[in-house]
Amino acid sequence: MNLEDIIQETKTYYCLECGKCTSICPVARYDPAFSPRMLIENALLGFEDELVFNQKLFSCLTCYTCQQECPSDVDFPIFVRKARTIAQDNGQHGVCAHSGQLQSLARLMTSPTIKQKRLEWLSKEYSVSENSDVLLWVGCAPYFEPIFEDIEFRALDITEASLKVLNLLGIKPKLLTDEKCCGHDALWTGDIETFKKLAEHNAAQIKEAGVKKIVFSCPEGYRTFKLDYPNYVDLGCEVQHISELLAEKIGQKGVKFKEINKKVTYQDPCRLGRHLGVYDAPRKVLESIPGIELVEMKHSGWESICCGTSAWTNCDSYSNLLRTERLSEAVETGAELLITACPKCQTHFRCAMVDKGEEHRPTPKIEIMDLANLVANAIEEGR
């Protein structure tokens, strides 16, 4: 794909140069060298090298905040994603966080002959069924487990909580023994080749499993399956985020919650909120738990601020400032618990909280938990 095609496809030529994207961009607020408008200008004026060899191309969070404000409806995140494929062809891949381990794992997983041991955490207290119609997508959680041990983040906690909730709702899901990374990060960093291989493998696995619905506890996987897989592979089944499933089931009789007296606030993950428009389902779930008081942050809903890094690239001091700002917003609400629905939001916030901050400006601290964990704690057994 060349630059001209990308401009045609994302309708970048409608750009009015108004700069609303840069004014609302959470990264541009801190990083003076990053400007969505400038990236678009470079593309429109044909300065391909300035666009492709610009390290800031990988700083974009693809959080879709700019697209909400754009009067010409330019699809900037997709423009960035496609420009990154050209960058990858030219050997540019941004500064990979965690020394590039996570990108490397995705590439390693493309090997057709590996036999993963990804369900070793599964204990007998959870019931799973081979013949179920519903599949619970585990995703990268088993890999995140050792990597993020230092920041006291257990990704599998979220998976286990989701499994527990599904069990208590009377669903015995199927788990795949050989699913692979969904390819979200490979796709958004422009590594299409890796993405395609992963997508093809996963689609084949799902077809073989013969399920009707896939439930996700990770919005990134959800987005990839819902919006990106159809362009490459045929899935032939429904996909749903766990918060949507819960919102559906909560109205039904038989689902009971015990009281949890806590003031909470909710962080909209960008993939769930702005990408897919799921704002109400998680809030409905939170409000239906007795004793939970939901207070909104200064920026919430479509305005909510991203957790600061996407696809494990270009995590820098500006990303940390962004996280700190978001954490202070959460603390300012007076809530004692920050709820999010994305494992990556949690990783990034926990990572920011490990840093003590400066003496005059310590990093705000707040307890953070996934929506699935809260529901798993609240839902009553033996319904």
Add this chain to the structure above:
Amino acid sequence: MAEFEPKIIAFACNWCTYAAADIAGTSRIHYPANVRIVRVMCSGMVDPIYVLKAFEMGADGVLVAGCHGIDCHYLNGPVKCDAMFEKLKRVVNTLGLEDERLRREMISTSESPIFAQVIEEMVEQLKKVGPSPFKVKMEALA
């Protein structure tokens, strides 16, 4: 078809293991030629990506070797390396790689026979285990 010859990448600490390998050479100790040594300044600087990249590029086995705890030139390199290695091992196990493919050893300068022995053992084990599952991709490219 010729017998499978595994490729081993060894990350060897400049002050101990690399010197041990060097002395093994000057004292004419025989060991298999399957190992490619990468000299690093300290085993504590070996990042998980070095190992993953080695596998990605088709290594059958990786050895991370350095000083014994108290010998470290930089005080606590082996401690760092052990912490890194423990996590990496779990990641690599989840990927489904056999235990034999990734090995951590402490070999001091004077232990060149041990170095030779470790390489011999690794080659023998890897011959039994067979080629790395990630190799397929690399051979398809070649």
